[in-house]
Structures are given as C-alpha cells and as structure tokens.
Amino acid sequence: MIQFNRRRLVGLILVLVFAFTIVAFAAEFVGSAKSTVYHYPSCVWAKKISPKNLVQFSSAKDAQQKGYRPCKVCKPPAQD
C-alpha cells in the first residue's frame, strides 16, 4: 500500500516537473519595446532592458509576428 502511494507521488512529481518545464518554455524570449530584437532572458542585452520596456514572447514565431528578429549575441531560434 505504501509502495503504491510512493509511485503515485513520484508520478505526480514528474507531472509537475513536466508542467513547470512547459511553463518555463512558454515565456521563452524577451525584447525591448524600443528595439526590434528578441533575446533569451539570460542574454546580457536582455538584462539591460528596462522593466517598463520589457516585452515577453511565448515563442520565436510570436516575436517575429510582432516584427522582432533574433539577437546575434544569444542567438535565439528563428523558428519554433
């Protein structure tokens, strides 16, 4: 009985980790309202963007549809 519960717990944890991974990838890129370049949030240039100008993108396609292009420093993907 205890083993059964542990398995369920491990399964639940795996589902949660999976869900968090998807959420983390959902807000994948950022850009500045004052530029037309999108970055990985970890990019040195992304960190220079003022919070009031920060634009978030859920995907490369999302960024490109809004007129942004990939950063040449952090090289985010041009396609999903």
Ligand SMILES: [Zn+2]
């Ligand atoms: Zn960048």
